[in-house]
Amino acid sequence: MKRILLTLAFAATPEVLLPAQAVEVEASVNARRIGVEDVLELTVSIHGGKGTPRLPEVEGFRVTGPSTSSQVQIVNGQMSSTSAFIYDLLPEREGTFVIGPIPVDVSGDTHTTEPIEVEVVAGSLAPRRGRRGFDPFGSLSPRARRREPEITAEDVFLRTEVSKSSVYQGETVVVTYRVFSKYVPHGPQVDDDPPLTGFWVEDVDLGSPTIERTRVDGEEYLTFPIKRRVLFPTRTGELTIPSMTLSMAFRLSSNDPFDTFFARASRPVSLRSPPEKIDVKPLPSAGRPRDFAGAVGRFELEAELKPESVEAGDPVTLTLTVTGNGNLRSVEPPELPDTPGLRRFDPKMDEKLQTEIAGLRGTKTWEYVLVPETGGTKELGPWHFSYFDPKVGEYVERTTEPLKLRVSGASTTATNGVAPIVTPRGEIKLLRQDIRYLKEAPESLGVAARPFYGSAFFFASLVLPVLWNFGFVVYLKRKEREKTHSTLFRSRRAQRMARGRLERGRKLASLGSKEFYEEVAAALYRYVGDKKSKSPSGLTMTSIGALLENSGVDDTLRSEFLGVLDECEEARFTPGVRSREAMESLLRRARELIVSVEKQMVP
Numbered sequence: 001m002k003r004i005l006l007t008l009a010f011a012a013t014p015e016v017l018l019p020a021q022a023v024e025v026e027a028s029v030n031a032r033r034i035g036v037e038d039v040l041e042l043t044v045s046i047h048g049g050k051g052t053p054r055l056p057e058v059e060g061f062r063v064t065g066p067s068t069s070s071q072v073q074i075v076n077g078q079m080s081s082t083s084a085f086i087y088d089l090l091p092e093r094e095g096t097f098v099i100g101p102i103p104v105d106v107s108g109d110t111h112t113t114e115p116i117e118v119e120v121v122a123g124s125l126a127p128r129r130g131r132r133g134f135d136p137f138g139s140l141s142p143r144a145r146r147r148e149p150e151i152t153a154e155d156v157f158l159r160t161e162v163s164k165s166s167v168y169q170g171e172t173v174v175v176t177y178r179v180f181s182k183y184v185p186h187g188p189q190v191d192d193d194p195p196l197t198g199f200w201v202e203d204v205d206l207g208s209p210t211i212e213r214t215r216v217d218g219e220e221y222l223t224f225p226i227k228r229r230v231l232f233p234t235r236t237g238e239l240t241i242p243s244m245t246l247s248m249a250f251r252l253s254s255n256d257p258f259d260t261f262f263a264r265a266s267r268p269v270s271l272r273s274p275p276e277k278i279d280v281k282p283l284p285s286a287g288r289p290r291d292f293a294g295a296v297g298r299f300e301l302e303a304e305l306k307p308e309s310v311e312a313g314d315p316v317t318l319t320l321t322v323t324g325n326g327n328l329r330s331v332e333p334p335e336l337p338d339t340p341g342l343r344r345f346d347p348k349m350d351e352k353l354q355t356e357i358a359g360l361r362g363t364k365t366w367e368y369v370l371v372p373e374t375g376g377t378k379e380l381g382p383w384h385f386s387y388f389d390p391k392v393g394e395y396v397e398r399t400t401e402p403l404k405l406r407v408s409g410a411s412t413t414a415t416n417g418v419a420p421i422v423t424p425r426g427e428i429k430l431l432r433q434d435i436r437y438l439k440e441a442p443e444s445l446g447v448a449a450r451p452f453y454g455s456a457f458f459f460a461s462l463v464l465p466v467l468w469n470f471g472f473v474v475y476l477k478r479k480e481r482e483k484t485h486s487t488l489f490r491s492r493r494a495q496r497m498a499r500g501r502l503e504r505g506r507k508l509a510s511l512g513s514k515e516f517y518e519e520v521a522a523a524l525y526r527y528v529g530d531k532k533s534k535s536p537s538g539l540t541m542t543s544i545g546a547l548l549e550n551s552g553v554d555d556t557l558r559s560e561f562l563g564v565l566d567e568c569e570e571a572r573f574t575p576g577v578r579s580r581e582a583m584e585s586l587l588r589r590a591r592e593l594i595v596s597v598e599k600q601m602v603p
Contacts (some may be wrong), residue, residue: 023049025104027113029089035124037157039245039270040089044102044113047082051106060097060120061089064192064245090192090245090272091120123274124153151250151269154219156181158226158271160241166279170296170327171390172359173199173231175241177273180214180221183250186541186569188226191270192245198280199239200232200327202355208514208572230359232296232327233280241276249540251569268540283388287395291335295387297326297359301334301398303383305405312375312409318368320383325361328353333366334383341374341407372407380405494530498523498594502587509583514571516583520590521568524561527594531601541565552602561593 023046030041040061044053055063065087072081089099099116156179163174179185209224226246233239247268283296304319322331333347345368353362372378381402389396501523508516525539532547539547541562548558567586571578 023047023106023109023111025051025053025102025106025111025113027099027102027116029099029116029118031125032117033119033121033125034091035153036091036094036120036122037124037153037243037272037274038091039272040091040118042087042089042099042116044085044087044104045082046084046104046106047080049081049106050083051104051111053085053102053104055087055102056100058089058097058099060092060095062092062192062194062242064088064090088191088245088270090243092242092275094120094122096120124157124272151183156183156248156250156269156271158244158246158273160244160273160276162241162276162278165277166281167233168281168296168388168390169233169236169283170294170330170388171233172297172326173233173278174357174359175229175231175276176225177227177244178223178225179248179271180216180223181250182219182221184222184570185211185224186249186251187268188246188248189268190227190244190246192243193227194242194244196229196231196241197239198233198235200234200330202230202232202329202360204228204230204355204357208518228357230355232330232360233278236280236282239278239280241278243273243275245270245272247271251566267542284393289384289386289395289397291384292386292388292395293332295326295331295385296390297324297387298389298391299324299326299331299385299387299398301383301385301400303381303400303403305380305403308404309406309408310372312372312407315369315371316405318370318380318403319365320368321363321365322385323363325359326387327360328362328364329360331364334385336368336383337381339370339378339380341372341376341378342380343371343373345369345371370405372405375407375409378405378407379403494527495594495598497530498527499591501526502591502594505587505590506584509580509587512578512580512583514578517568517571517578517586520586521565521572524565524568524590524594527597541569548597548601551600553597553600557593557596557600560589561597564590564593 025044025046027042027044029043031038034040044055044066053066055066066085068083068085070081070083096117096119099118101115102113104111104113159178159180161176161178164171167173179188206225206228209226211222211224214221214223227244231241247270249268300323302321302323304321306317306319308316310316318336320334320336322328322334328351333349336344338344347366347368350365350367351362353360353364370380379402381400383400385398387396387398388394501519505516505519505523508519525544528544528547529535529539532551534543534547544565545558545562548561553561564586
């Protein structure tokens with residue numbers, strides 16, 4: 001115990017207690033041969049000093065990170081310090097690549113690491129290990145005493161499903177990133193989602209994804225989509241859908257009864273989908289209509305005129321509507337031919353679109369306001385809209401029938417060519433003939449009203465700015481105090497914020513919504529994170545258990561807290577319908593747990 005306390009004390013102030021020692025820097029990787037679906041872990045270690053690596057561009061990889069850790073050790077009376085910078089290198093293609101020398105600045109001197117050669121092959125070679133981190137207690141930690149089952153690349157993996165591998169420019173492509181796992185998943189989180197160059201992208205709202213069972217190569221897996229997108233290629237040639245990387249924990253099973261009691265989950269592991277290629281063909285030039293503007297898909301065109309009979313000078317509304325499947329956001333309105341005797345105003349555009357599994361569909365409408373200036377029957381249209389149908393590989397033209405507008409009354413155009421102001425009935429209204437019209441005298445003369453500067457409102461207008469400035473200064477002081485003491489404010493408001501989330505969960509429970517479990521879990525995660533000044537997104541059930549234990553929460557209450565979290569995770573990611581009674585019972589338990597933990601938790 002004394003050795004542990006000394007290690008922690010020296011770690012807190014190494015720059016004061018450490019004697020001078022030789023500086024060494026080195027770079028290492030977790031594997032020299034990996035699959036294109038794996039994540040290469042590059043660690044730059046600095047022994048005997050503090051510094052920052054300047055990582056150069058690494059050919060064949062996309063770099064994320066770093067995460068950092070530091071350690072101070074005392075062995076046989078000698079003290080040593082080590083700091084590490086850990087980068088995730090995401091392979092972009094197969095081949096042999098070299099991680100060049102990495103310069104590291106330490107106390108004004110530059111040290112350089114040795115180059116490292118890495119081979120990238122197809123598929124995945126590495127087991128799905130949890131992300132490593134520095135454990136100050138070493139082998140004394142409970143995790144070190146209980147060996148985690150190893151999750152292999154055959155147990156869990158991420159795939160990119162593409163609806164079509166060969167398409168025309170502008171044609172719809174649906175891309176789904178799907179997880180396959182032999183274990184029940186916990187809290188997936190996207191770590192790296194690179195931009196899709198060369199595509200128009202529309203995201204699909206998956207809501208609460210449903211977990212299904214399927215077989216792959218004779219093995220049974222749980223599978224669910226993590227992200228789905230509708231893509232429209234904007235250029236021709238071979239385009240790449242890059243890999244997506246995400247972190248996810250899984251419920252592990254073992255023969256340890258302690259694990260069963262606490263429903264232990266694995267550390268988050270990294271999953272990476274393989275990149276996919278799409279061949280984009282140019283639209284054919286043969287048979288292309290003169291008015292073709294680039295629409296690809298299947299569409300219909302409608303035209304409507306309201307009203308069909310008006311007086312000269314009264315406005316009418318012309319509505320053109322394009323309905324169908326395809327990239328409606330890029331569709332331009334059909335050309336509107338000029339009609340003599342009609343004034344036309346710029347259209348008002350409206351979109352009603354839905355992004356679904358099959359693609360982007362809906363309607364796009366343009367409303368034109370037309371004002372007839374002369375009487376008679378006027379013919380509007382016809383209108384034409386051309387698009388390319390990729391299913392038949394041909395251009396299609398939609399045409400509407402011409403519309404008839406009957407206009408009664410005389411011309412509203414003035415003789416000098418300037419249109420007069422018209423009323424809704426098209427009649428010129430004469431206001432006054434005398435341009436020097438005098439205002440009529442009031443019926444009676446009396447004392448003038450009380451002036452404004454003597455009213456109560458005038459004096460209030462003098463006081464209110466002072467009160468406003470005073471209140472604003474108080475507000476700024478409070479915000480400054482919150483920034484200075486953010487840990488204290490988060491801890492104090494933790495219970496109130498959790499009650500607010502549980503109240504939202506109560507409303508979801510009354511509707512029987514499965515999102516109820518997500519809201520309850522978020523309330524508990526956020527409560528512990530606020531109390532201990534931790535980011536909720538980085539918490540797992542294991543880390544929550546450790547935080548509660550270190551805060552003085554007894555074993556029984558801690559196991560009940562983790563049990564509620566486990567029920568939420570199981571309900572979110574397993575099929576089946578839960579009753580409202582079960583949801584309300586879980587909600588009561590969550591409320592009671594927060595009150596009980598608040599009493600026991602030591603700041």
